[in-house]
Amino acid sequence: MLRVAVVGSGPAGSSAAETLAKAGIDTYLFERKLDNAKPCGGAIPLCMVSEFELPPEIIDRKVRKMKMISPSNIEVDLGLIKPDEYIGMCRREILDGFMRDRAAKLGAKLINGIVYELEIPKNDRDPYVLHYAEHVEGAAQGEMKTLSVDLVIGADGANSRIAKAIDAGDYNYAIAFQERIRLPEDKMAFYEDLAEMYVGKDVSPDFYAWIFPKYDHVAVGTGTMKVNKSMIKDLQAGIRQRAAHKLEGGQIIKVEAHPIPEHPRPRRVVGRVALVGDAAGTVTKSSGEGIYFAAKSARMCAETIVETSNNGQKVPTEADLKLYLQRWDKRYGMTYLVLDLLQRVFYRSDASREAFVEMCADKDVQKLTFDSYLYKTVVPANPLIQMKITAKTIGSLIRGNALAP
8 A cells, every 4th residue: 555644734734645545545644843823814715615625613704805005005995705705814723733633534644743854765666764753742852763655745834854855946935924913802893804905115025914804813914035034024013004003002912934935846746755835836926825725736736646546556656746747737827927927017116016006996807806816717807808907907007107117
């Protein structure tokens, strides 16, 4: 029977482990910290709730109203979400814990330990050997152990040790910084079902800053590219200042920071090792969305393993694993290309950011945006609407003098 090690039990690792375990494949799921709370906006699209069978109790808030706020504090309401639609807001420790526990209940063997080394075999027949320290309750150091497997899935995040072990190559990354702030009741009521996104060089030279409602607090954060990481605290102060009257009286209950990949790694499959989620670099440009694409990439990878192994009866080859990449790139390659282009056009100056927020007021733009985000399917508009959106985009850029660069 095929033996597979999945390193990392976030939405990516747990999705892969669940799919493998359901197929009867011998699956080992590693997690170094079972109470880990990854710094993350925590927004998930509606399609993820149904596709990954997420129960309502893990969703803190159902956001049905969104605001885009320009550098000059012009607010645009994005209001084309239907009554039965919402964007789910989750705390990562709750979401990750549920998905991990479900994978374990379905048969994945959960190991609370840190993988220190992946020993690469000298030929296509020998196993991969993981050297890890398993957590022992009450002990200062874990117990050193080894595990031999046929395949490895690296789902261990932006600082992936599995990626380093297979020389997957480096990628550029951003730094996300977030504060969890508990607000007075009247201030929290304002964010009952509202999420806000702020743009401007004062809050991020590369992306947007956010205020997302959670269970009993709001997540207030920002992000910037690695080259600007020395600015991150000033940028966080920027979003706090922009929203000061809305956050007045709030108490910081947690401060978090984490790297976020900005493009796919040069090599995502090497030998019988595949990378998924942040380890592979599946976060989108412009929107910064990572949770759904992490889980989806891992599920597609695991489904490919189940298929090409004949439900665990034979060991897939590198060519078999690369089938997952071909399917992934065919399905989502254009999405990443378009979002990369949007970031290059609209996030290069405050003038272009003003144009971006102005464009977001258009109802056709809002419909296209929500359809693509909530359901991950873009239904092309008719030619007249497409022409209208293009014209409004160019017009907004011209009025803001944003085309000059």
